[in-house]
Amino acid sequence: MDRRGPRAILMLVCLVLVADRSVGRAQEPPKTVAAGVYTDEQAVRGALTYERACSGCHRPDLGGGSGPALTGERFNRDFAGKDVKALFTKISTTMPRGDAGGLGEDVYLDVVAHVLRENGFPAGSRELDAGGLEGVRVLAAKVKPPPPMGDFSYVEVVGCLASGPGNTWILARASDPVVATPPVVAAASSANTARPLGTLTFNLLDAMAYAPDAHKGHKMYVRGLLIKLPGEQRMTISSFEMVSPSCSE
Numbered sequence: 001m002d003r004r005g006p007r008a009i010l011m012l013v014c015l016v017l018v019a020d021r022s023v024g025r026a027q028e029p030p031k032t033v034a035a036g037v038y039t040d041e042q043a044v045r046g047a048l049t050y051e052r053a054c055s056g057c058h059r060p061d062l063g064g065g066s067g068p069a070l071t072g073e074r075f076n077r078d079f080a081g082k083d084v085k086a087l088f089t090k091i092s093t094t095m096p097r098g099d100a101g102g103l104g105e106d107v108y109l110d111v112v113a114h115v116l117r118e119n120g121f122p123a124g125s126r127e128l129d130a131g132g133l134e135g136v137r138v139l140a141a142k143v144k145p146p147p148p149m150g151d152f153s154y155v156e157v158v159g160c161l162a163s164g165p166g167n168t169w170i171l172a173r174a175s176d177p178v179v180a181t182p183p184v185v186a187a188a189s190s191a192n193t194a195r196p197l198g199t200l201t202f203n204l205l206d207a208m209a210y211a212p213d214a215h216k217g218h219k220m221y222v223r224g225l226l227i228k229l230p231g232e233q234r235m236t237i238s239s240f241e242m243v244s245p246s247c248s249e
């Protein structure tokens, strides 16, 4: 029996352990993304950029479309065991396709935070910054249970469009949000738009892009990313359709 194989592997393991020691600060265990290497707020910013600049190819849930999945097995194969820096470098030097490197370092750091969060790694108390990319190891992604209604769900609501303070727009008397079912890019079905109004209020992000003035006071259907913050619910808009020119039901 050839015993060189196992011995070579053992040697390699020892070398890796030794190398690891010399890099790490004395006695500290190697740092991983399980330690909370980004903040909640940063991941929220990253989610907004992701939705605008990445979701078209990688899908809103990172499940993969014309670009590969950024979660699960594919993520593990390409990034688990490497430094966060590898993930950052891949994204910041090659993405978004067609505008590689175009977003700026801080924005890329935010997007990395979002990708880490979507792979099940926890937020912590310090933002991920350029100095914190090396020596922090990516672990295998946690298999995510189907998303509970909450942060970063794609949802559908109906409500009354109203202007808020300082050029902002809100959806008032809005229905409870319902998780949007794929394909989230399709037009709204009548079952989705026929929902009764409710009592919630959503602050709409980027509403200006949808000529909201023309729909003030109308009953609107909105689909987008729900972002729950303490005391406030925000929604990005990926679909915005009029249900009725009045909002008086």
Ligand code: HEC
Residues within 6 Å of the ligand: 050, 053, 054, 055, 056, 057, 058, 066, 067, 068, 069, 070, 074, 075, 078, 090, 091, 094, 095, 096, 097, 098, 111
């Ligand atoms: C126009 C489509 C498109 C857009 C927009 C886009 N990507 Fe990609 N992405 C791809 C394709 C195609 C690949 C596979 C080829 C490659 O690795 O370059 C890829 C690969 C990747 C990979 C490597 C995945 C792996 O396992 O190899 C990451 C990470 C990634 N993209 C993140 C992003 C992020 C973050 C954004 C937004 C800032 C983004 N992409 C925007 C198409 C796109």
